[in-house]
Amino acid sequence: MHPQKFGYLEFRYGNNPKRRTVNVGDNIQSIAVRRLLNRLDVQDTRIVGIDRDSLRDYDGEPVKLIMNGCFHDDCFPLPPQIEPVFFGFNAETESVITKNKALFLKHQPIGCRDNATKRLFDKHRIAAFVTGCATLTLAKRKAPPAGGRPVIAFGAGSGVLQQNLLENIPKPILEHARLIYQREPVNEVPLSDDAVKKMDSLAQSYLDVYMNEASVVVTPLLHVASPCLAMGIPVVLARRDRDDRFSAIDRMVPVYTPSEFSSIGWNVVSHEVESLKGAMIGVAGKLVQGAKPEAEDMAVLAKTFDAAPVLQPRTQSKLRRRLKRIFGKR
Known part of the structure; x- marks a missing residue:
């Protein structure tokens, strides 16, 4: 029996023949997922790249694929050789969810890249939570550069x-x-x-x-x-x-x-972000194993991503002045 293979997304853009430039940030995602798999003790020999934009046409060996990034309608349906690991998933449109509801119900809860995608799953009564983007799991530098x-x-x-x-x-x-x-x-x-x-x-x-x-x-x-x-x-x-x-x-x-x-x-x-990063890696590890994430790790994710957005200084100042008018000095 061959060792289990694990996949990360490549970006070849075959769905857009008029494209003349590519977003190098997509490749940063690819690098981050490969390193994440390495941190989960997956050796490079067991890691394969799979093109996002021809995903539904994949006919290679069975693989557990980290579904991190933005997915469009033409990525689906997934072929049977692909076992999805929903970590950092973003739906480009709501139709991605409505057209593939059975898939998401089967693999819920879905780990989403952002709150907007989670809200779409909530709307369609599919369990979901926010993991953030896999690029947040990259290693911290040892120190700021001298003369940076x-x-x-x-x-x-x-x-x-x-x-x-x-x-x-x-x-x-x-x-x-x-x-x-x-x-x-x-x-x-x-x-x-x-x-x-x-x-x-x-x-x-x-x-x-x-x-x-x-x-x-x-x-x-x-x-x-x-x-x-x-x-x-x-x-x-x-x-x-x-x-x-x-x-x-x-x-x-x-x-x-x-x-x-x-x-x-x-x-x-x-x-x-080190405590958050540790929780993200812990959750990813459990999802890759097909196991339930630890409650402690999920709590760390929720503490960050269920919070309100960070306010800009001007917005904070306006809010303080408004509260002062309403409640007066305390």
């Missing part, structure tokens, strides 16, 4: 740098910052094996920059902010809107939008 500098990392679409943000970043940060554009042009899709390896290598090089050089990271991107939090790097998360995909990370750090850019606190410090 700011890093500003951005992308395309909703991940662009807002002009209003640039106008509010302090001059010393702008003058010394390294800029990283976390997208990469491609000649054709679906990506070849060589192209996937290239993107993985590029993703690792960006992670190395964040870990070894960054004194602070300013970004609108989930898959910059989340891995940097895990690595113990101070993060300023500033973007054009509060996308539902950020409805887990916003329980740890503020998500600044344009009206709040002028109130960003730039003396930011790293956020402690």
